[in-house]
Amino acid sequence: MSRVTLEGAGTLFRKEILRFWKVAFQTVAAPVLTAVLYLLIFGHVLEDRVEVFPGVGYTAFLIPGLVMMSVLQNAFANSSSSLIQSKITGNLVFLLVTPLSHWAWYAAYVGACIVRGLAVGTGVFLVTVWFAPLSLAQPWWSIVFVALGAAMLGSLGLIAGLWAEKFDQMAAFQNFIIMPMTFLSGVFYSVRSLPPFWYEVSHLNPFFYMIDGFRRGFFGASDVSPWLSLAVVGTSFVAVAAITLRLLASGYKLRA
Amino acid sequence: MPAVSFQQVAKTYPGASSALRALDGVSFDIEAGEFFGLLGPNGAGKTTLISILAGLVRASAGRVTVHGHDVVADYAQARRSLGIVPQELVFDPFFSVRETLRIQSGYFGVRNNDAWIDELLHSLGLADKASANMRQLSGGMKRRVLVAQALVHRPPVIVLDEPTAGVDVELRQTLWQFIARLNRAGHTVLLTTHYLEEAEALCGRIAMLKQGRVVALDRTAALLAGTASTMLSFKTDDVLPASLAANARVTGRIVQLKAHDATEVEVLLAALREHRVRVEDLEIGRADLEDVFLEIMQGTSEIFA
Numbered sequence: 001m002s003r004v005t006l007e008g009a010g011t012l013f014r015k016e017i018l019r020f021w022k023v024a025f026q027t028v029a030a031p032v033l034t035a036v037l038y039l040l041i042f043g044h045v046l047e048d049r050v051e052v053f054p055g056v057g058y059t060a061f062l063i064p065g066l067v068m069m070s071v072l073q074n075a076f077a078n079s080s081s082s083l084i085q086s087k088i089t090g091n092l093v094f095l096l097v098t099p100l101s102h103w104a105w106y107a108a109y110v111g112a113c114i115v116r117g118l119a120v121g122t123g124v125f126l127v128t129v130w131f132a133p134l135s136l137a138q139p140w141w142s143i144v145f146v147a148l149g150a151a152m153l154g155s156l157g158l159i160a161g162l163w164a165e166k167f168d169q170m171a172a173f174q175n176f177i178i179m180p181m182t183f184l185s186g187v188f189y190s191v192r193s194l195p196p197f198w199y200e201v202s203h204l205n206p207f208f209y210m211i212d213g214f215r216r217g218f219f220g221a222s223d224v225s226p227w228l229s230l231a232v233v234g235t236s237f238v239a240v241a242a243i244t245l246r247l248l249a250s251g252y253k254l255r256a
Numbered sequence: 257m258p259a260v261s262f263q264q265v266a267k268t269y270p271g272a273s274s275a276l277r278a279l280d281g282v283s284f285d286i287e288a289g290e291f292f293g294l295l296g297p298n299g300a301g302k303t304t305l306i307s308i309l310a311g312l313v314r315a316s317a318g319r320v321t322v323h324g325h326d327v328v329a330d331y332a333q334a335r336r337s338l339g340i341v342p343q344e345l346v347f348d349p350f351f352s353v354r355e356t357l358r359i360q361s362g363y364f365g366v367r368n369n370d371a372w373i374d375e376l377l378h379s380l381g382l383a384d385k386a387s388a389n390m391r392q393l394s395g396g397m398k399r400r401v402l403v404a405q406a407l408v409h410r411p412p413v414i415v416l417d418e419p420t421a422g423v424d425v426e427l428r429q430t431l432w433q434f435i436a437r438l439n440r441a442g443h444t445v446l447l448t449t450h451y452l453e454e455a456e457a458l459c460g461r462i463a464m465l466k467q468g469r470v471v472a473l474d475r476t477a478a479l480l481a482g483t484a485s486t487m488l489s490f491k492t493d494d495v496l497p498a499s500l501a502a503n504a505r506v507t508g509r510i511v512q513l514k515a516h517d518a519t520e521v522e523v524l525l526a527a528l529r530e531h532r533v534r535v536e537d538l539e540i541g542r543a544d545l546e547d548v549f550l551e552i553m554q555g556t557s558e559i560f561a
Contacts, residue, residue, distance in 0.1 A: 011362025
């Protein structure tokens, strides 16, 4: 990749970060507050009733789940909202007339999604870590899954942003696909506590493997092997990334 | 090598009931350093043609090159050579004027470009707005930023799609002085406009599009010379006789009649006297580009160099 191309992709990456950072109260502080509210409500109600892993209280179990959920939702929100806003207001033309390749678009948009996801996730962690004793038993698993999860949701956000032509279509994508898959991934519970049918269904949800693999880094214990989670999440990411790159290269809903 | 080359460019938009053929085999070249006008009524295909040049729309057939670079196969080089001023007044509300220009410059891989950005801001009367957010600017100011964005990477070919639509006289003057300066410095300029007096004053050569086809392509002077060169204008409250009304352009009380020479003017005046048409403010002038444009658009004639 030439220096000119790298500079172009780097500019788009920095611009996407600047875009959310300029409204950080809405894009970083608000999701941190939401996660804390979840923790206060669910932690208060369930702390004395649920012990998911031996010696791990419910609040401690919940914190990594909330961190990862915030990372995933905000990574998705960054690329999807940026793209749909630029499409609807028409300022995407400034990017469409540039020499940037579909690879550059992808790297810049998804890179910025990872940064926002990590910014929000770090914020959630720093605020919630005081509510329960936590340690990082196998931190590399957490790092691998948070990076892969944010990249995959950033890619899904790009697909949604390319596909949607109106804000309500985007809301539908978020509310009917991303939100259920996130909430039903074991953020608030261990899938072992589910009835057999829903236990099996949960294993079809790639988000479950992201959350479970991320938790592995904290507790050294998980519902499934982290290697299985890595295989599922890695394969899902490659598939979603390939679709996104294909759509970008073809100019899907970008170039008439 | 031409700066821009359109070769048999066609574009068909699929429709629910029937397909719309926006461009139908458009071919012409624009030489390096030209100030070229692309004219035509609404829906003639001007913006579609420019959008294909910019890579915003893909041609159904044909080929477009910029300095020899195909806009599809070699899009990166083609786009580096182009600066596009879009027709729509669009902006990114998150950024200031200077941030907007730095970002656009960075997309083209041009770093540390503040000296040129400052010159653009100064030349376009935006120097005191550099730190203002885009949302705070008036429509005219936003239009100036669009022009600066198109020029920020110093493209050799500048494309302006109706840049003066809805802007005040002062901005028009500023803009044209600046663009003319760039043209004198060697930049190729492709302009579409509804203001035909602008095209007549600025463009050395003109193509006219009608229903997706080129119906005229010539030097501006040749287009003007090739049509009825004299125009008889007057005001009247009376009804014109049918023989004159058929060829008259009537705007309220103002009537314009074409004539090729003095003898024809005499014939027209005699006809007015004969039918007792009372005339005021009689003037005999030269035909302008608007007359050429209307003659070509209303008629079936085509003019090529």
